[in-house]
Amino acid sequence: MPPLIPFEEITHLFTEFEHTAFRLETRRGYASDRQGARYRAFMRGIDPPPEPGHPWNVNVREKAEQGAAFSRVRIIDEPPTDGQRFLMATAAGNVDAGEDIRVLTRATAERLELPDFDLWLFDSRTLVRMHIDDTDTTIGVELVDDEAEVLAACRARDAAWRVAVPTAEVWAQVRSSV
Numbered sequence: 001m002p003p004l005i006p007f008e009e010i011t012h013l014f015t016e017f018e019h020t021a022f023r024l025e026t027r028r029g030y031a032s033d034r035q036g037a038r039y040r041a042f043m044r045g046i047d048p049p050p051e052p053g054h055p056w057n058v059n060v061r062e063k064a065e066q067g068a069a070f071s072r073v074r075i076i077d078e079p080p081t082d083g084q085r086f087l088m089a090t091a092a093g094n095v096d097a098g099e100d101i102r103v104l105t106r107a108t109a110e111r112l113e114l115p116d117f118d119l120w121l122f123d124s125r126t127l128v129r130m131h132i133d134d135t136d137t138t139i140g141v142e143l144v145d146d147e148a149e150v151l152a153a154c155r156a157r158d159a160a161w162r163v164a165v166p167t168a169e170v171w172a173q174v175r176s177s178v
Contacts, residue, residue, distance in 0.1 A: 004131055004140025010120075014059060017122040021063075022157050023072035024119050026109070029083020031137040042086050050093035057097035064098035071100040073160040074167070075109045080174055083136075088171040095167070102164035112159045119153055127153045 014021065033039045038048045051057060060070050076084045091101045104114075118130035127144040144150065 002142050004142060007130075007138055007141050010128055010141055010143065013120070013122050013126060013128070015063070017063075017068060017126075019068055019123050020121075021068070021070045021123075022121045023070075024115065024121075024153075024156065024160065025072060025074040025087070026114075026116055026118050027083070027132060027136055028077060028081040029086075029136050030132075031135055033083060033086055034136075038090070039086055042089060043082065048086070048090045048093075050096060052093065052097065054093075057093060060094065060097040060099050069100065070094075070098065071161070072102070073157075073164045074101065074103045075106050075114070076103050076170070077106050079177075085174060088167050088174065091167040091171070101167045102161070103167050103170045104160055104164045108163060109160070112156075112163070114156050114160055115153070121150075121153050121157055124154050125150060 042048055063070065074084065074087055076088075080088065088103065095101055118132060120128040120130070122128070127150045129142040129144055130138055131140050131142060133139050144153075
């Protein structure tokens, strides 16, 4: 395994990118979500309220005002896991801030041969590969500068984006089937 750096060492990329920040989420859930009060309330049937003042949403709005864009594709199972349902339930607040969040079924992701790891791609040239352990905890990140790997991430992003569906559409279907 390559040397990992703490996630905190790449957080500057979220404010310094110029054009695009793209996330591919492949996990069935994240430990950081499960540890929060919003997740616990969601599991009791309480819809998570939007958090427009959350630093993430403030930064998304500021970057959008500068002409930059955040987007992500979340891979979901059929049926979605509790963690995936929570992410869909909270997406509206991020979307309101200016982030474009879409979902893709795991079967489609496998057909498209998308990476099986989470990543961030900044300005189509800086790739951050997330390293997440079996408990869904981020243990570090890898800053990848290999041009072939960055290009592969760009191709994966483009392939996923073409067929991904806005989260709100899928969430409405999931909610009506429960």
